[in-house]
Amino acid sequence: QVQVVESGGGVVQPGRSLRLSCAASGFTFSNFAIHWVRQAPGKGLEWVGVISYDGRNKYYADSVKGRFTFSRDNSRNTLYLEMNSLRAEDTAVYYCARGLAVAATYFDYWGQGTLVTVSS
Amino acid sequence: EIVLTQSPDFQSVTPKEKVTITCRASQSIGNRIHWYQQKPDQSPKLLINYASQSFSGVPSRFSGSGSGTDFTLTINSLAAEDAATYYCHQSSALPITFGQGTRLEIK
Numbered sequence: 001q002v003q004v005v006e007s008g009g010g011v012v013q014p015g016r017s018l019r020l021s022c023a024a025s026g027f028t029f030s031n032f033a034i035h036w037v038r039q040a041p042g043k044g045l046e047w048v049g050v051i052s053y054d055g056r057n058k059y060y061a062d063s064v065k066g067r068f069t070f071s072r073d074n075s076r077n078t079l080y081l082e083m084n085s086l087r088a089e090d091t092a093v094y095y096c097a098r099g100l101a102v103a104a105t106y107f108d109y110w111g112q113g114t115l116v117t118v119s120s
Numbered sequence: 121e122i123v124l125t126q127s128p129d130f131q132s133v134t135p136k137e138k139v140t141i142t143c144r145a146s147q148s149i150g151n152r153i154h155w156y157q158q159k160p161d162q163s164p165k166l167l168i169n170y171a172s173q174s175f176s177g178v179p180s181r182f183s184g185s186g187s188g189t190d191f192t193l194t195i196n197s198l199a200a201e202d203a204a205t206y207y208c209h210q211s212s213a214l215p216i217t218f219g220q221g222t223r224l225e226i227k
Binding site: 037044046047095103110111 | 164175212219
């Protein structure tokens with residue numbers, strides 16, 4: 001069955017970096033865009049950005065542009081989110097979600113999320 | 121950025137009641153609205169895509185309607201397991217945005 005599994009979360013100090021991973025299985029990973037969505041504790045959903053099926057196109061929310069970078073390794077069915085210059089407001093559960101495309105798509109499968117806490 | 125406004129923010133309802141959640145977009149988005157259910161400590165789950173298409177395996181009591189700027193998620197004959205927060209999501213333009221969520225409490 002379709003699965004996406006995030007990992008790499010943890011506690012990190014402000015200004016430091018962290019890399020999240022999203023491992024996929026049960027579908028042809030290289031055919032799908034993957035979106036990142038985060039949820040601060042007790043808050044709603046916030047789109048972080050997307051990487052296209054081939055990794056050539058990436059779009060970021062303004063709140064993370066210039067600090068976060070998406071990449072993917074289709075040979076390993078794995079996606080990466082490199083987060084730099086982390087801020088307290090980046091504290092959230094980070095989900096990866098499968099999309100048919102970069103835009104004009106719904107998210108049919110989500111991972112269980114990984115918690116990132118930015119705190120000194 | 122397209123802003124999505126859901127109403128109500130919170131509703132306390134009894135089992136078997138009919139529930140309607142609305143989502144209004146700040147500009148016309150055609151049918152590019154999708155609905156998710158999120159239970160506590162779980163990831164969101166897709167219920168409805170493109171305003172009215174039920175996702176595979178979703179109970180038939182969930183339905184969606186609307187186009188342009190006004191959309192509705194309807195739950196007919198509410199079940200106890202429907203206690204959750206519901207979000208709308210627009211995919212008409214980047215950045216993708218979500219509504220603020222509607223929390224349903226079962227009395």
